[in-house]
Amino acid sequence: MSDDTPLIRINSNSNIRKYSEDESEYYLDQDDDLSHYGLFTKFIAYVLCIILGLGTLYFFTIFLPDTFIPESTDLVGIQKISNINVYLNPISQERVSELQMGVKNVGSPEQYDEYENENEQDYQSITDSKLKPVERIILIGDIHGHYTQFRKLLSSINYKKETDHLIVLGDFITKGPDSSKVLDYLIANDIDCILGNHEYYVLQNYALFHNLDQPFFVIPQENNDISLAESYEFKIKDNFNSDPEYILARKLQPEHVKYINHCSVIKHLGDVPVVKSKSTSFAPGIAVHAGIRWDLELNEQDPEDNLEMRSYLGPYFNETTSDPSEEDAISWSKIFNMKQKERASNGDNTLVVYYGHDAHRGLNIKRYAKGIDSGCDAGKQLTAMVIWKESHISKKGKENILFKEKSFQVQC
Template sequence: MSESTPLIYKDDYEEFSLSKRAKIILSTAGVIVAAATLWLLCVFLPGKFIPEAVPLEAISKVSELGVRLEPLTRTRVEELGLGDWSGVAGAIDQDESEDSEDDDNYAEQLTSRPSKEVPGVERLIMIGDIHGHYSEFMKLLKKLHYNPSKDHVLVLGDFITKGPDSKKVLDFLIENDIDCIMGNHELYVLRYYAQYHSLRAPFFHDNETGTFTSMAMSNSGFNDDPEFLLAKRLVPDQVKYINKCSIIKTLGKVPLHKTKNEGGPRSTEGVAVHAGLRWDLELNDQDPIENLEMRSYIGPFYNKTTDDPFEDNAVSWSKIFNMKQKEKESEDTLAVYYGHDARRSLSLKKFTKGIDTGCDKGEYLTAMVLWNEIGENKKGKKRVLYKEQSVQIKC
């Protein structure tokens, strides 16, 4: 060993050690840091990026509109820019013999309304498939001069998915308390939402029998599905709004008229649904999945449905439905307002009104506006006229 290198013995330096108090402080700090890290990873970050989950409630199969249309004076109709007056007199004269009794029942028509608890509105505005196109939705409402205090808006399903602004559409619908029925894409999103949060699958409530029907989950992969990605981002208020949309909405009396005019003194009961109805079933007996997805009936008996219009023996459901309604001798007819079928675009028949006009494909976004007028026949007798008009904007 070199003489210049000194020997170091154990006794030549002090042994380093922490005091008991220092050890307690460091241990406590370690526990705090670990707890904070755990909270950050398990609570804060998931809460920031994964919205809180809310359990799904039963989806109602049939619900009521909850408002009534107030009969408008001609002056008010003109102020709102509604209708084409050139067709009114012809519509009244055409139905004179069938509805002459109504002339003496005008006062009864105006007074036999629902309870005052049911609010009156000037217009019912039903809008076809918006599909997340917020800007176009706003343009249509602007064209309609939408007044939240005097109009009741009902969106006919598929108001989200596909387009760029589903969450903005949802927030607007929620903030303005806009009415809705469910579309197939809303149901798909709820299904993915339930899967993602390990909740019970969407299920339906039959208002008449009080029974519940669950919907089977899909086992297919969905991590890249846009509807799954949207479902992951939904916050509780948005989920609750979608969940409250019923499958079918009863509308009360709606216009019953030929396509050459916008209405007259005749009316029938109306309903709104996303895709369609079975002609052979009562409303509470309908299959919700069929109501959300059908495009055609399958012949020869037309008591089965398909979403594929090119399937063997498939015939447009609206064609058969109209035929079956016209065959009825009673007044128990039904007019259906629906969306879903952009391939057929605007399809206005006597008993079916299809208003999905392909906004997501760059075509049109359509609203059907309903209102009641105080009119007169050629003898000067007053009666209620049931009117409607379609309004579009280019997408």
Template sequence: MDTPPPPPSPPPTGTSVPNPPPSYPADTKHPHPPPPRPPSTDSSAPWRYYLTSLAASLFLLYLVLPPTVTNTASALLPSPEPYFSADRFLASRLGYKLVADVPRALVPGGKGVKRGGEGRGRVIIIGDVHGMFHELVKLLEKTNYDPENDYLVFSGDMISKGPDSLKVLDLARSYSAGCVRGNHEDRVLLHWHDLQKKKRKGRKGGRHNGKHPRTAAASIDDLELDPEEDDEEEETVEVADDADDEFTTERIRNERKLAKSLSRKQAAWLDACPLVLRMKKVADLGQVDVVHAGLVHGVHLEDQDPKAIMNMRSLDKRRLTPLPEGERDGVHWADVWNRGEKERRKGDGEGPTTVVYGHYAAKGLDIRKYSKGLDSNCVRGGRLSAFVIGKNKEELVSVGCRTFLKD
């Protein structure tokens, strides 16, 4: 038989036992709320408040002060994420070939050949031709261009605006020249592809409504014309400034007309031009990137904005991202590029990257250590320029131009 537990010991003499709390059903609210918590004794709370306020005030000052004041402090702030890094496949999705490498056999010095040794002849990079065929021929003669040994490269905008775009295009094709896509090639090609699409739709519609395909197509003024239907030459368009006339009705009409005159082979050749033509390990220049408009320093080629490569001139002063076309109240991207290359070479000791470009006719020739701007406004009576890279030296060659577009 189990022995019962002993009774609890009595409390010591002189002490009182507190009454046990009453029991309540589980769903009954406790009638005695807990006592209020004593005030916090954390001495760091005011400091946290002051520091948060100070950080907010400094951020507001950074936003409202002019760039000249904030430039000095900008190095202390974290760098923003690249504005185009969210979609590094944008170029391919838009149908652009982003980067193409020039074979080493075409680069002066060749593979494994030191400066001054045996190797390929020269690379001749031409600025914006804009259909000025006669000036292009003069420039090639002045450079003593040798198709057997020299590699010819066009830095974009070889067509449009001028009188002989198709002749320039056929000359480039006949010499198997290198090229990059400029903003004018881009717009003309957009017109061309749109015309082909509408032409196909027009022919399809002609079959369904009982008309001959050509009759149906002729009712749509945007369709491709036969050569005998459009023998007029490109006419002179008088404009004041390239940025101001980019999207005028006259400009669009002329681009549409040029697009109609392109053959399929000509359009396919232009379509194959990449946005960046890259030459590696060029003596004294390091890597050479040929583009039409520019690049953002510190951003990999694969992450560059394809539209900016063809169109940009200036960068936002704070964020160092390309400004929209026509906005020039910023810093020239070449300023940032040259400063960045100088600092980068101090830090890692790697070879430089030199950018050769066109597009900026308002600045004219802009030859610096790590960038070479070649658009010298030929179509408006300036000069047509070439940057010649040889085994022993680099040189600038140019010829005078007729005035085709007038201010």
């Protein structure tokens, strides 16, 4: 064999034939040139790549959001002040017993020959209105998503939506395990609500997630118009993606958002009890989440104060803080109660405030300021304040009406 004759070698360990020339080796069964593929095959490959790309794009931009991200709904103005749409109808002592609301009488029924009203109002004008009559108004403090305890409390007070008017005082969601279940129950039973700071935060996060305008406050006018109140800048947290309120906001269905959005900051309750040492009178009451400024009219209140405050700042007590440990901070309810007593002694109109938010101070019942956030989320209690009007017949056959209230609690 000549030295110039190419060598063909067979590798006994494989079926690959190798060609050797100038100490270079080529695999005879491999070809880097794709030119042997037909045009039709190339066309099919390109079409499949395009279909795969479009399918991936559809999955991540349309199918996935539609499947796992709820549809958004626009936010409307949050009412700064609203009115309750019911009035208390007097119930008999027998009916009180049926409802298992035993409460120690303040004074004797015979002492009340007529209404004692600190503000000289005629209660009969309220009962003649077109409002719905109910037996009880029930206020519940901060639920914070604790659905089981919430339902247990309603059962313990024999709540009936047909005859009772229930109001949750804000912070009914977040922190606890069942915010969605609480919302579903409130919506299904058409339960009244006050906006809490945590509901407001959730609305802010909802607007951020869905690229909507941030929530704002409005003041209804007598001619059915509204005027714009305050709107606050939303400060995005550095870790907002892991923020529980942002995570909850992303999951909210439109009906959840609409319910939260319709909760007002302050709600007029009509007349409520003013319990003194040996007698009971009544005065207008309001519900709010955190508190109110004593030195401002209701339509002048700052919603941020109403959602956040826990204390006034001395020495003039015309500023608020959410931090009770701040220098010169004194419980707002203590100062407010003192100011209302001064008004009563001067013959001026007074106001009774029911509120939540301040779990640290717990159940905190004063004559004119009644705090009922008793720390359910911290494993303490969930509290309901039940208000009713009770009818008594005196020995002379005259009907006397007493305003009464009683708190009820369940362990969380």
